[in-house]
Amino acid sequence: MKIAIASGKGGTGKTTVATNLARLMSLSRHDACYVDCDVEAPNGHIFLRPEICDARSVAIPVPRVDADKCTGCGDCGDICQFSAIVCIKEKVLTFPELCHGCGGCSLVCPTGAITEAPREIGVVEVGKSDGLSFVHGRLNVGEPMAPPLIREVKESLPPGAETIIDAPPGTSCPVIESVKGADYVVLVTEPTPFGLNDLKLAVEMTRQLGVPFGIVINRANVGDDRVKEYASSGGISVLLEIPEDRRLAEAYSRGQLALDLGPQYAQKFALLWEKVLHDALCGTEKTIHIV
């Protein structure tokens, strides 16, 4: 099963939930895996301290134009939807950072002047943290596009693993790419106006993807009840509430897992895991996949 931990708002506690849940799972099963899809700002490794056993560079195929063969016909510029290759006055210019690697320009070139060369966008690293499999990606600074790297990160999962996916914040393409194909989504929120606003967006996104979900309310006592009211009026399962805890925040700041603070957190996350399994296998929400 693949369980994605997402949120909408940043800083609500996705990585806290994802790393602690994954560590807890790994204590009772050998096929647990944590995958950090927040390739722009990966943090899971800070808490899980994996031993990396394999690292590979990830590249997008971008056009390389042979000027000798190029006739300046402009077909490449015509097919490109991203202005990554343009033909001006019969001269071709490329903007590799805009390229989505679709291969259209090289296919369409009548003289075979365009070949594809790999352009590195980041790295995928695979390792182990005390019996927990670990995969993450790191986007090169300056690269605009996370989704191609996220796809490669997900391709590197050990097959058949029980996986926790740590997704990036927001609701746009990096999150979609991370959450796509998950069996269940845990949306982590906080009971504040920003938390509620972004939770609603994340719920819409998750419903569009057609994946069942529930929510975790972190820092549960800091704000007001609007998140709980929203959940209850929408028939959304509240899987867990974690009260604000200065010790937890301090442990987090040091890169320490909540599980290390004592049995109360082990109990909370065990309860969360039970509820997630139950909801994922029974299905709490009927959702329609919109194509």
Add this chain to the structure above:
Amino acid sequence: MKELAVISGKGGTGKTSLVASFAALAEKKVLADCDVDAADLHLVLSPDVKREEVFHGGKKFAIVQEKCSRCGKCLSLCRLDAIRENRSEEGEVKKVRIDAISCEGCGVCAYFCPVEAIESFRGEAGKWFISDTRHGPMVHARLGIAQQNSGKLVTVVRTQARQLAEEKALDFVIIDGPAGIGCPVIASITGTDLVLVVTEPTLSGRHDLERAAALAGHFGIQVVVCINKFDLNPQIAVQTREWCWRNGIVVVGEIPYDPVFTQAQLRAKSVVEHAPGPTSKAVEMTWLRVRDLLQQHQAATELPAQRRDRAGCSPRALPVKPPPPVASPGRREEGL
């Protein structure tokens, strides 16, 4: 007119809360909420929308079923795994369709379809707004659910904000940026005069601060830092300050962790409006230092306008003027 972009790398460090207070403190400015897929600034500034426009984003493609011969050519060409085949129990292809969420709009399938059964469409991908607030004009947006092209929508917000600032002869554009370092963040910072990275004294915050600062450096923009919630871990706060000092980055503010931030938010107010006190004072000092730096700043390199506009996932529809040739990018180095 100077542009300030507030980013963080790590989410949840307090960007929007800080920008809301800057809105109350700064004079003669436009606010630009560039966190287009999870915008929150409007929850504090309560904008009165004066203008609303549709954002069309990039093209998507769909198969016209009556024309489709189910030859599978599109499936063989699609590199985004966006083509889906529905097969009968015997394995016969009954229907071929494009998953709109996976489709990135490259159009290769449509170009090569032997029966021209694939058409493009440009739906509504979001909305953008120009509004009045109690602290001046604001440009903001909302990206449609599961839409791409967030970078392009950010660029629309930036362009409108800049235009408004020029029309009204305002001094600043203050940009509330998204988390991360990808295309919407790049579109939020390119061409600005100063990037303020809001960080927190945690190992995660440090890690992401270094990436966010490196991103600004990559685009040749001066970086300053504000350490929010600094008393959460004073040791890491000190280490962060030392890292900034070693890298020539000015720390413009250190703000304590304070429940007034949440209390203010619950009342749709910024901290400086809601609770005058030491925390408010720290926020005010941060703004004053940022404002002074902006006023002193001489733009070292002015990026050409067309390069600024094409930051992020630009679709074909943007006008393309002859740009300068781009050097082949080498391996990016992390950190400074």
